[in-house]
Amino acid sequence: MLDQFETIGRAIADPSRPRILKLLEDGELCVCQITTVLGLAPATVSKHLSLLRQAGLAAQRKAGRWIYYRLAERSSNPYAAPMLVLVRSVSGDDDIIAADRGKLCEVRAIPVERLCAATPSFQTTIVSAITEE
Amino acid sequence: MLDQFETIGRAIADPSRPRILKLLEDGELCVCQITTVLGLAPATVSKHLSLLRQAGLAAQRKAGRWIYYRLAERSSNPYAAPMLVLVRSVSGDDDIIAADRGKLCEVRAIPVERLCAATPSFQTTIVSAITEE
DNA sequence: ACGCCATTTCGCTATACGACGAAACAAGAA
Protein backbone atom coordinates (compact mmCIF):
# COMPACT_ATOMS: atom_id res chain seq x y z
CA MET A 1 0.00 0.00 0.00
CA LEU A 2 2.52 2.57 1.19
CA ASP A 3 5.12 1.46 -1.33
CA GLN A 4 2.58 1.77 -4.12
CA PHE A 5 1.85 5.29 -2.99
CA GLU A 6 5.58 6.03 -2.94
CA THR A 7 5.94 4.63 -6.44
CA ILE A 8 3.32 7.09 -7.66
CA GLY A 9 5.04 9.89 -5.82
CA ARG A 10 8.42 9.15 -7.36
CA ALA A 11 6.79 8.93 -10.77
CA ILE A 12 5.63 12.55 -10.64
CA ALA A 13 8.55 13.96 -8.63
CA ASP A 14 10.30 15.15 -11.76
CA PRO A 15 9.87 18.00 -14.25
CA SER A 16 9.67 15.82 -17.37
CA ARG A 17 7.22 13.12 -16.40
CA PRO A 18 4.26 15.38 -15.59
CA ARG A 19 4.92 17.08 -18.92
CA ILE A 20 4.64 13.70 -20.62
CA LEU A 21 1.40 12.92 -18.80
CA LYS A 22 -0.05 16.26 -19.88
CA LEU A 23 0.93 15.52 -23.49
CA LEU A 24 -0.80 12.15 -23.34
CA GLU A 25 -4.06 13.73 -22.21
CA ASP A 26 -4.79 14.65 -25.81
CA GLY A 27 -4.36 11.04 -26.96
CA GLU A 28 -1.69 8.44 -27.50
CA LEU A 29 1.72 9.38 -28.85
CA CYS A 30 4.70 7.41 -30.10
CA VAL A 31 8.05 7.80 -28.41
CA CYS A 32 9.63 9.83 -31.18
CA GLN A 33 6.84 12.39 -30.96
CA ILE A 34 7.29 12.79 -27.23
CA THR A 35 11.05 12.98 -27.69
CA THR A 36 10.70 15.77 -30.23
CA VAL A 37 8.38 17.82 -28.05
CA LEU A 38 10.44 17.48 -24.89
CA GLY A 39 13.76 17.98 -26.66
CA LEU A 40 15.39 15.14 -24.75
CA ALA A 41 17.40 12.12 -25.90
CA PRO A 42 15.38 9.03 -26.83
CA ALA A 43 17.09 7.05 -24.10
CA THR A 44 16.00 9.57 -21.50
CA VAL A 45 12.40 9.64 -22.67
CA SER A 46 12.31 5.85 -22.80
CA LYS A 47 13.38 5.71 -19.17
CA HIS A 48 10.70 8.17 -18.16
CA LEU A 49 8.04 6.21 -20.00
CA SER A 50 9.21 3.00 -18.38
CA LEU A 51 8.84 4.57 -14.95
CA LEU A 52 5.37 5.90 -15.76
CA ARG A 53 4.37 2.47 -16.98
CA GLN A 54 5.72 0.72 -13.88
CA ALA A 55 3.82 3.19 -11.73
CA GLY A 56 0.65 2.28 -13.57
CA LEU A 57 0.15 5.79 -14.90
CA ALA A 58 0.77 4.99 -18.56
CA ALA A 59 0.29 2.04 -20.88
CA GLN A 60 1.85 1.10 -24.18
CA ARG A 61 0.66 -0.34 -27.46
CA LYS A 62 2.98 -1.74 -30.10
CA ALA A 63 2.12 -0.84 -33.66
CA GLY A 64 4.68 -2.04 -36.14
CA ARG A 65 7.98 -0.38 -35.53
CA TRP A 66 6.47 2.23 -33.27
CA ILE A 67 5.30 2.03 -29.70
CA TYR A 68 2.43 4.27 -28.68
CA TYR A 69 1.96 5.38 -25.11
CA ARG A 70 -1.29 6.49 -23.52
CA LEU A 71 -2.62 7.28 -20.07
CA ALA A 72 -3.51 4.09 -18.23
CA GLU A 73 -7.25 3.52 -17.99
CA ARG A 74 -7.06 0.59 -15.59
CA SER A 75 -4.15 0.19 -13.21
CA SER A 76 -3.17 -2.28 -10.53
CA ASN A 77 -1.97 0.68 -8.53
CA PRO A 78 -4.98 2.10 -6.67
CA TYR A 79 -3.44 5.58 -6.51
CA ALA A 80 -2.80 5.86 -10.26
CA ALA A 81 -6.29 6.92 -11.30
CA PRO A 82 -6.68 9.62 -8.62
CA MET A 83 -3.23 10.93 -9.49
CA LEU A 84 -4.14 11.19 -13.15
CA VAL A 85 -7.22 13.15 -12.15
CA LEU A 86 -4.98 15.49 -10.18
CA VAL A 87 -2.58 15.79 -13.12
CA ARG A 88 -5.48 16.70 -15.34
CA SER A 89 -6.27 19.58 -13.01
CA VAL A 90 -2.84 21.08 -13.63
CA SER A 91 -3.53 24.34 -15.38
CA GLY A 92 -2.63 24.81 -19.02
CA ASP A 93 -1.75 28.37 -18.09
CA ASP A 94 1.70 27.12 -17.17
CA ASP A 95 4.29 28.38 -19.64
CA ILE A 96 6.02 25.06 -20.14
CA ILE A 97 2.81 23.11 -20.58
CA ALA A 98 1.45 25.69 -22.99
CA ALA A 99 4.67 25.57 -25.00
CA ASP A 100 4.59 21.77 -25.03
CA ARG A 101 1.02 21.82 -26.21
CA GLY A 102 1.98 24.15 -29.03
CA LYS A 103 4.91 22.00 -30.07
CA LEU A 104 2.73 18.93 -29.95
CA CYS A 105 0.27 20.54 -32.31
CA GLU A 106 3.05 21.15 -34.81
CA VAL A 107 4.47 17.68 -34.34
CA ARG A 108 1.09 16.09 -34.90
CA ALA A 109 0.92 17.85 -38.25
CA ILE A 110 3.90 15.82 -39.41
CA PRO A 111 3.32 12.15 -40.34
CA VAL A 112 5.09 9.80 -37.98
CA GLU A 113 7.08 8.24 -40.82
CA ARG A 114 8.38 11.66 -41.74
CA LEU A 115 9.14 12.79 -38.20
CA CYS A 116 10.91 9.65 -37.05
CA ALA A 117 13.00 9.32 -40.19
CA ALA A 118 14.14 12.89 -39.74
CA THR A 119 17.79 13.44 -39.00
CA PRO A 120 18.56 14.99 -35.61
CA SER A 121 19.45 18.25 -37.31
CA PHE A 122 16.07 18.33 -39.00
CA GLN A 123 14.35 17.66 -35.71
CA THR A 124 16.27 20.58 -34.27
CA THR A 125 15.04 22.67 -37.16
CA ILE A 126 11.49 21.67 -36.33
CA VAL A 127 11.90 22.41 -32.68
CA SER A 128 13.58 25.77 -33.21
CA ALA A 129 11.03 26.77 -35.81
CA ILE A 130 8.28 26.02 -33.34
CA THR A 131 10.07 27.68 -30.46
CA GLU A 132 10.62 30.92 -32.34
CA GLU A 133 6.93 31.39 -32.98
CA MET B 1 1.95 25.77 -11.74
CA LEU B 2 4.05 22.86 -12.90
CA ASP B 3 6.77 23.57 -10.36
CA GLN B 4 4.18 23.62 -7.59
CA PHE B 5 2.95 20.24 -8.73
CA GLU B 6 6.51 18.96 -8.77
CA THR B 7 7.05 20.31 -5.26
CA ILE B 8 4.08 18.28 -4.06
CA GLY B 9 5.39 15.23 -5.90
CA ARG B 10 8.83 15.47 -4.33
CA ALA B 11 7.22 15.94 -0.93
CA ILE B 12 5.57 12.53 -1.06
CA ALA B 13 8.27 10.69 -3.05
CA ASP B 14 9.79 9.24 0.07
CA PRO B 15 8.88 6.52 2.59
CA SER B 16 9.03 8.70 5.70
CA ARG B 17 7.02 11.75 4.71
CA PRO B 18 3.76 9.94 3.89
CA ARG B 19 4.15 8.17 7.24
CA ILE B 20 4.37 11.56 8.93
CA LEU B 21 1.28 12.80 7.10
CA LYS B 22 -0.64 9.72 8.19
CA LEU B 23 0.42 10.32 11.79
CA LEU B 24 -0.79 13.91 11.63
CA GLU B 25 -4.24 12.80 10.49
CA ASP B 26 -5.09 12.02 14.10
CA GLY B 27 -4.14 15.52 15.23
CA GLU B 28 -1.13 17.72 15.77
CA LEU B 29 2.11 16.29 17.14
CA CYS B 30 5.34 17.78 18.38
CA VAL B 31 8.62 16.91 16.71
CA CYS B 32 9.87 14.68 19.50
CA GLN B 33 6.71 12.55 19.27
CA ILE B 34 7.13 12.08 15.54
CA THR B 35 10.81 11.34 16.01
CA THR B 36 10.04 8.65 18.57
CA VAL B 37 7.45 6.95 16.37
CA LEU B 38 9.55 6.98 13.22
CA GLY B 39 12.76 6.00 14.99
CA LEU B 40 14.80 8.55 13.07
CA ALA B 41 17.24 11.24 14.20
CA PRO B 42 15.69 14.60 15.13
CA ALA B 43 17.67 16.32 12.38
CA THR B 44 16.22 13.97 9.80
CA VAL B 45 12.65 14.43 10.97
CA SER B 46 13.11 18.19 11.08
CA LYS B 47 14.20 18.17 7.46
CA HIS B 48 11.18 16.10 6.45
CA LEU B 49 8.85 18.46 8.29
CA SER B 50 10.49 21.46 6.67
CA LEU B 51 9.87 19.95 3.24
CA LEU B 52 6.25 19.15 4.05
CA ARG B 53 5.76 22.71 5.25
CA GLN B 54 7.38 24.22 2.15
CA ALA B 55 5.14 22.05 0.01
CA GLY B 56 2.13 23.43 1.84
CA LEU B 57 1.11 20.04 3.18
CA ALA B 58 1.85 20.74 6.85
CA ALA B 59 1.83 23.75 9.16
CA GLN B 60 3.51 24.44 12.47
CA ARG B 61 2.55 26.06 15.74
CA LYS B 62 5.02 27.10 18.41
CA ALA B 63 4.01 26.38 21.98
CA GLY B 64 6.71 27.19 24.48
CA ARG B 65 9.70 24.99 23.90
CA TRP B 66 7.83 22.67 21.61
CA ILE B 67 6.75 23.03 18.01
CA TYR B 68 3.59 21.24 16.97
CA TYR B 69 2.97 20.20 13.38
CA ARG B 70 -0.41 19.58 11.80
CA LEU B 71 -1.84 18.99 8.35
CA ALA B 72 -2.25 22.27 6.50
CA GLU B 73 -5.87 23.37 6.24
CA ARG B 74 -5.25 26.24 3.82
CA SER B 75 -2.30 26.19 1.46
CA SER B 76 -0.96 28.48 -1.23
CA ASN B 77 -0.19 25.38 -3.23
CA PRO B 78 -3.38 24.40 -5.10
CA TYR B 79 -2.35 20.75 -5.23
CA ALA B 80 -1.79 20.39 -1.49
CA ALA B 81 -5.40 19.85 -0.47
CA PRO B 82 -6.17 17.22 -3.15
CA MET B 83 -2.95 15.44 -2.25
CA LEU B 84 -3.92 15.32 1.41
CA VAL B 85 -7.24 13.82 0.39
CA LEU B 86 -5.36 11.17 -1.56
CA VAL B 87 -3.04 10.53 1.38
CA ARG B 88 -6.06 10.07 3.59
CA SER B 89 -7.23 7.33 1.26
CA VAL B 90 -4.07 5.34 1.89
CA SER B 91 -5.26 2.25 3.66
CA GLY B 92 -4.45 1.65 7.30
CA ASP B 93 -4.11 -2.00 6.36
CA ASP B 94 -0.51 -1.29 5.48
CA ASP B 95 1.84 -2.91 7.96
CA ILE B 96 4.06 0.11 8.46
CA ILE B 97 1.18 2.52 8.88
CA ALA B 98 -0.56 0.19 11.29
CA ALA B 99 2.62 -0.18 13.32
CA ASP B 100 3.11 3.60 13.35
CA ARG B 101 -0.44 4.07 14.52
CA GLY B 102 0.16 1.64 17.34
CA LYS B 103 3.37 3.32 18.39
CA LEU B 104 1.69 6.70 18.24
CA CYS B 105 -1.00 5.49 20.60
CA GLU B 106 1.64 4.47 23.12
CA VAL B 107 3.58 7.68 22.66
CA ARG B 108 0.46 9.78 23.20
CA ALA B 109 0.02 8.05 26.55
CA ILE B 110 3.27 9.61 27.72
CA PRO B 111 3.23 13.31 28.65
CA VAL B 112 5.34 15.38 26.29
CA GLU B 113 7.54 16.65 29.13
CA ARG B 114 8.31 13.07 30.07
CA LEU B 115 8.90 11.85 26.52
CA CYS B 116 11.12 14.69 25.39
CA ALA B 117 13.17 14.72 28.55
CA ALA B 118 13.82 11.02 28.09
CA THR B 119 17.35 9.96 27.34
CA PRO B 120 17.88 8.31 23.96
CA SER B 121 18.30 4.98 25.72
CA PHE B 122 14.95 5.40 27.41
CA GLN B 123 13.34 6.32 24.11
CA THR B 124 14.80 3.14 22.70
CA THR B 125 13.30 1.28 25.62
CA ILE B 126 9.92 2.78 24.84
CA VAL B 127 10.17 1.95 21.17
CA SER B 128 11.34 -1.60 21.75
CA ALA B 129 8.70 -2.19 24.39
CA ILE B 130 6.08 -1.07 21.92
CA THR B 131 7.57 -3.03 19.05
CA GLU B 132 7.63 -6.25 21.01
CA GLU B 133 3.92 -6.11 21.73
C1' DA C 1 18.78 -13.95 -44.30
C1' DC C 2 20.05 -9.19 -44.22
C1' DG C 3 19.66 -4.41 -43.49
C1' DC C 4 17.07 -0.66 -41.45
C1' DC C 5 15.22 1.95 -37.82
C1' DA C 6 12.34 2.89 -33.46
C1' DT C 7 12.96 1.70 -28.97
C1' DT C 8 15.27 -0.09 -25.03
C1' DT C 9 19.21 -1.30 -22.16
C1' DC C 10 23.92 -0.49 -20.61
C1' DG C 11 27.73 2.32 -18.89
C1' DC C 12 28.93 6.51 -17.29
C1' DT C 13 28.97 11.36 -15.17
C1' DA C 14 26.92 15.03 -12.53
C1' DT C 15 23.65 16.34 -9.44
C1' DA C 16 20.09 15.53 -5.76
C1' DC C 17 18.52 13.45 -1.64
C1' DG C 18 18.26 10.73 2.92
C1' DA C 19 20.59 9.85 6.92
C1' DC C 20 23.38 11.16 10.86
C1' DG C 21 26.48 13.87 14.33
C1' DA C 22 27.90 18.27 15.75
C1' DA C 23 27.08 22.92 16.26
C1' DA C 24 23.83 26.86 16.25
C1' DC C 25 19.43 28.74 17.51
C1' DA C 26 15.26 29.70 20.54
C1' DA C 27 12.62 29.84 24.57
C1' DG C 28 11.52 28.52 29.30
C1' DA C 29 13.80 27.71 34.10
C1' DA C 30 16.89 28.94 37.74
Added chain:
DNA sequence: TTCTTGTTTCGTCGTATAGCGAAATGGCGT
Protein backbone atom coordinates in the same frame (compact mmCIF):
# COMPACT_ATOMS: atom_id res chain seq x y z
C1' DT D 1 22.20 36.23 32.90
C1' DT D 2 23.18 31.55 32.73
C1' DC D 3 21.69 26.88 32.16
C1' DT D 4 18.86 23.52 30.06
C1' DT D 5 16.49 21.52 26.26
C1' DG D 6 13.58 21.09 21.91
C1' DT D 7 14.36 22.19 17.28
C1' DT D 8 16.87 23.65 13.33
C1' DT D 9 20.98 24.29 10.43
C1' DC D 10 25.53 22.81 8.79
C1' DG D 11 28.83 19.54 7.05
C1' DT D 12 29.51 15.05 5.45
C1' DC D 13 28.84 10.39 3.53
C1' DG D 14 26.55 6.94 0.83
C1' DT D 15 23.03 6.05 -2.37
C1' DA D 16 19.66 7.23 -5.94
C1' DT D 17 18.38 9.49 -10.12
C1' DA D 18 18.39 12.44 -14.62
C1' DG D 19 20.84 12.97 -18.52
C1' DC D 20 23.49 11.37 -22.58
C1' DG D 21 26.09 8.29 -26.07
C1' DA D 22 26.90 3.70 -27.48
C1' DA D 23 25.49 -0.83 -27.96
C1' DA D 24 21.70 -4.29 -27.84
C1' DT D 25 16.88 -5.54 -28.96
C1' DG D 26 12.81 -6.22 -31.85
C1' DG D 27 9.95 -5.69 -36.07
C1' DC D 28 9.34 -4.48 -40.76
C1' DG D 29 10.81 -4.50 -45.57
C1' DT D 30 13.72 -6.23 -49.09
